Amino acid sequence: MENKDVYILAIESSCDETAAAVVKNGREVLSNIISSQIDIHTLYGGVVPEIASRKHIENINPVVRAALKEAKMELKDVDAIGVTYGPGLVGALLVGVTQAKAMAFAANKPLIGVHHIEGHISANYIANKELEPPFICLVVSGGHTHLVVVNDYGKYEVIGHTRDDAAGEAFDKVARAIGLGYPGGPKIDKVAKEGNENAIKFPKAVVNDAPLDFSFSGLKSAVLNYINSCQMKEIEYSVPDIAASFQKAVVDVLSEHAIKACKDRKINKLAIAGGVSANSAIRSRMIEECKKNNIEFYYPPIILCTDNAAMIGSAAYYEYIKGERSDYYLNAIPNLKLGER
Ligand code: KG4
Numbered sequence: 001m002e003n004k005d006v007y008i009l010a011i012e013s014s015c016d017e018t019a020a021a022v023v024k025n026g027r028e029v030l031s032n033i034i035s036s037q038i039d040i041h042t043l044y045g046g047v048v049p050e051i052a053s054r055k056h057i058e059n060i061n062p063v064v065r066a067a068l069k070e071a072k073m074e075l076k077d078v079d080a081i082g083v084t085y086g087p088g089l090v091g092a093l094l095v096g097v098t099q100a101k102a103m104a105f106a107a108n109k110p111l112i113g114v115h116h117i118e119g120h121i122s123a124n125y126i127a128n129k130e131l132e133p134p135f136i137c138l139v140v141s142g143g144h145t146h147l148v149v150v151n152d153y154g155k156y157e158v159i160g161h162t163r164d165d166a167a168g169e170a171f172d173k174v175a176r177a178i179g180l181g182y183p184g185g186p187k188i189d190k191v192a193k194e195g196n197e198n199a200i201k202f203p204k205a206v207v208n209d210a211p212l213d214f215s216f217s218g219l220k221s222a223v224l225n226y227i228n229s230c231q232m233k234e235i236e237y238s239v240p241d242i243a244a245s246f247q248k249a250v251v252d253v254l255s256e257h258a259i260k261a262c263k264d265r266k267i268n269k270l271a272i273a274g275g276v277s278a279n280s281a282i283r284s285r286m287i288e289e290c291k292k293n294n295i296e297f298y299y300p301p302i303i304l305c306t307d308n309a310a311m312i313g314s315a316a317y318y319e320y321i322k323g324e325r326s327d328y329y330l331n332a333i334p335n336l337k338l339g340e341r
């Protein structure tokens, strides 16, 4: 490892947050600026890709400037520029990638393309200074549900994934069906606190013969069917009970599979990452289950669970010290696989 401090300016624009951060030595956040577009997308009930791209273009320069200012740095002071180049919305990713390439070229700085999920996983390095691989990470976001063995920095083995909807997508779709609106995850989290999680028995989001995989579309359909049948029978249904029972079904499968992965691989460190890991029921269940099973549990603060650039700066640092560099042909790859470069 280099003995000089390394400062990374990182940029994230894969979905509906325009974000920039300065991170020191992969673990210390000097600034973390996030400009959320949630208000505008809420009007449409979800992220509108074309609007997201346009908003990123408007926001990217002020956001990057604010990140440097808050870190009390200028572009010339940073060692490298890290940027999310996939997966995500292509038009949204392109804004960040183009910005990073232009800045790297103008200031003659190394450019490091980062996988968005690698960023989510790395949020745990910022939050837990002592965390080192190997560990198991459950990545649950709006677009992804992966169980990953982090064998080393930047070395991932995906041992479980969703066969259909991502966990966050299920939260968002169910929230829409019960009239809570977008983004659904935080709203279900809140309303569920008023409900009875045992009121309705929804099916387990499992896949036969693939004990670490997930399938959330059946669970989502079961919720929709429940609502339809109540409406047809003119029975009043309880939104808090549906939210709590649905959330319990998600939490059950996520925690069971994550603990199983730790046991199967004989790794007693478990981390969670991604927007859905902000969920209060998931966090408290994982704390409980890990304690029962003698597993150390790691989780980022809420601000580092949902999309941000600090996590990208952390991931970029570990690539930087390995000597990984991207060239000016770096492009946005909407369906980039974890572990590919
Ligand atoms: O990681 P993220 O910000 O973006 C992606 O990479 O997808 O995750 C966004 C997802 C959304 O589906 C949102 O509803 C969900 O994370 N989410 C939550 C909570 N906060 C955000 N889901 C459940 N409970 C929450 N508290």
Ligand code: ZN
Pocket: 116, 120, 141, 142, 274, 275, 306, 307
């Ligand atoms: Zn994300």
